Amino acid sequence: MHEQKEHLFLIFENLIRIKSECSCGIFSECTLSDITLKQIHYLKTIDQNKEVTFSRLAEITRNSKPTITEMINKLVRMECVYREPCQHDGRIAYIRLTGRGEMIARAEQKALEQVIERLMDSLDDQEINLLIEILKKVR
Amino acid sequence: MHEQKEHLFLIFENLIRIKSECSCGIFSECTLSDITLKQIHYLKTIDQNKEVTFSRLAEITRNSKPTITEMINKLVRMECVYREPCQHDGRIAYIRLTGRGEMIARAEQKALEQVIERLMDSLDDQEINLLIEILKKVR
């Protein structure tokens, strides 16, 4: 019982290590070592809300519009987002993620994808199916 | 093949969700919603280096001693660390983690432990052994 737990702990630590190596890889590819938690959070919010404008982002994050302008200017300088003017209304600009911005916003997800690929390379078909059946049961 | 991947992705997302629920639980137990990444990093460094003094922590983190004094004062106010004067040398104080400080420094680890307990509750002995055998192969 206790031995099993120890085993599982080591195995999952290994998986987590692989995953964080992958996500570090993603971040260092973006060469943004001093990005802040807030900035990452803004990028995720932009990623999750399609067609987001300055006013809308201010609303979602419950900040003032000048705060959003400032934050977006910063993220533009970091090459994570850009402004796309609305075709139909000259007052409106949409905030879009660049490739780099999207990479950062989805780093967790992408790292997980890489871990799964590693997993699929290491195991045969039957083992993968077995793994799926077992882990499905965890709630 | 692609279906397996999709399955695995959903299953691991679920595990990660469980884990981050656990670690959020740990953090909210500590009632420290506005702790910074730097502060967490200092706590981890203190946890990993036994008998660490102000000078030593300055050396490890490559900061000046006044920076360390200030940071430790902040962490003391947050009840995450305390000073323990050295018995043999009145100039020296060791930096020790409080229960709360240790909780935060090891949140990841503790969350993983909770996930594994959940896993062991959901699976029988044979399944656990099978899981260990399969996941062992991932490198």
Next chain:
DNA sequence: TACTAATTAGTTAGGGATTACCTAATAATA
């Protein structure tokens, strides 16, 4: 219909609190 008035979207200007660093000087101990 055309023109003014009001509204809306985003920006600028100026400011404040906090974090996280620094050097120089100082106090206490070895």
Next chain:
DNA sequence: TATTATTAGGTAATCCCTAACTAATTAGTA
């Protein structure tokens, strides 16, 4: 005299604000 930690004073960046502004659009009215 050397070492450990602290105090004093300062800087830069982040992340937030209000008030005032510009430009674009919409509504109201003559």
